[in-house]
Amino acid sequence: MADKRRRDKGDGGISEHRTRAGPRFLIKYAVQREDGTTRVVLKHGSVNRRDAAVALRAELRKAELGEWVEPSEQRLDACLAEWTQTQRLSPSTRASYLRSIRLHIDPHLGAHRVTRLTGPMVDTWMRKLEATGRADGTGGLAPRTVRYVFTILRSALGDAVRQGRLAVDPTDRATPPSPAEARPPEMQAWTAPELAQFLLRWADDQDPDLTMSWRLLAATGVRRGKALALRRRDVDLDAARIAVRRSVEVVERKGAGEELVEGPTKTGQARVVDLDAGTVAALRAYWTARGQLTPDLVRDTAVVLSNLDGSHRHPERFSRRFTAQVARARRALGEHQLPMIRLHDLRHTHATLLLADGVPVKVVSERLGHASATITLTVYQHVHPGMGRQAADRFAALLES
The missing domain is CATH 1.10.443 (hpI Integrase; Chain A)
Structure with missing residues (x-):
């Protein structure tokens, strides 16, 4: 039965309608677009009038504050293709992004409208990548790879939110592999001999x-x-x-x-x-x-x-x-x-041998091209226990001299 209550102009409206699942409530409100035109929006799904009223107030508040985002029909694959073209990336990074999108995002999520993505959908996608995500069909992707692909999706959707094209970033509500799970393979280093x-x-x-x-x-x-x-x-x-x-x-x-x-x-x-x-x-x-x-x-x-x-x-x-x-x-x-x-372990060998021989971390950091000595300390913390013992022994020797 239609709602007989009247609201002031601009307050929107609520109406009841029948579905197979029972009565549902629809909200209706008008918003002004950036070009000055007005759009009337209808949203279904509220199970009772109170929920519909809460949803209506929230939408009107967004419109009042300029936070309302017009629902988009754009698919995720089109959104990602557009996004990669706007990023300032090195050729190799761009190629890596495009390959990850082509192999691991588009086949699973690409056909979905961006505005319909949810946190659970993103979680389901990542768990599938972990189980069967390899392009050659031989198993799942490593947590480190899944986290890398997730960061690409998160960057693209985060930009969509900042640009006012998406109201909520579904990756905020998703659970990617943790940094601990995505640790790189354990480094190896040769001794000097x-x-x-x-x-x-x-x-x-x-x-x-x-x-x-x-x-x-x-x-x-x-x-x-x-x-x-x-x-x-x-x-x-x-x-x-x-x-x-x-x-x-x-x-x-x-x-x-x-x-x-x-x-x-x-x-x-x-x-x-x-x-x-x-x-x-x-x-x-x-x-x-x-x-x-x-x-x-x-x-x-x-x-x-x-x-x-x-x-x-x-x-x-x-x-x-x-x-x-x-x-x-x-x-x-x-x-x-x-x-x-x-081959990359030759770099680790270089750093490990120098640090173990007492070369200052700052010097080693500059040779490696690290942005700060903190990075060097973090990456090569496995060298430090022996260095700490050496420092303690040197201190004791100073007292005895």
Whole structure:
């Protein structure tokens, strides 16, 4: 039966209607759009008149404060496609976002209207990714990957709320994997004897060209992409230092394959890393050998750790070649002589050896390019217990002297 009560103009209205589930109440109110036009809004679903009145007051209050958001028909996949085009991202980050959206968000949530997404829907989606989310159908995604994909969705919907296109961000009510669950794999590091055994007593006999690459990464702690982007003009052997100015990354585009893209570092600023005498000598011998092949490999613009045709090495293949060399070394030297590590663990090895030898954290942090020494302390806290014992012993020695 229709509601006979009258309200003042602008107060909206409530009416009763019949459904299979019983009586329900509809609210009706008018709001003014940004362009000056008026829209009449109808909302169904209240189970009693009191709930309808509460909902009506809430909507009118939003309209009065300018917080009312016009319901959108836009699907999530269209929203995400539009959002990624507006973000200021590096080519590799943009490619990573697009791939994650294409593989892990669009197939599950893309067809839903953005305004119809809820926290439980987002939770159900994440649990499905954890169980069966791998694109190759072999199982679920790691919590770290699920959390990464969730942060992409959260960023996009958070922007929609800030822009007034969405009233509530459903990811605020969702439960992604916790930071503890999404911890990266445990880092590994070689001891100084293990590193020396690999670089000086095994790898150099196998492939001197690649050994220079492993040595430079181990001696500087520079990340893979930045090392592969070093050019001859970035290396000052007389001053025994390198300038890290750019990075090379793999960008994968749907339907276009892979592309190696060289760009600036995240900060856009160069940092200088000092070299030890042994690495300087190794670089001099390396350039002498390369110069005998062709002068193009030692020009100022030449890529230091390039392929023999002067092109950038593919970062992922570069990592695989390191893994293959370590595996061969383990078979030749004995697995107990050399733990298995990844290429990135050369960076951890560099930092761990310096910290364990008492080099100040600030110095190590600057060599690694960390934004602050706090990051270094957090990442390498496993080194600190031994350092703390060493400090205590030194203090005791001071008292006895």
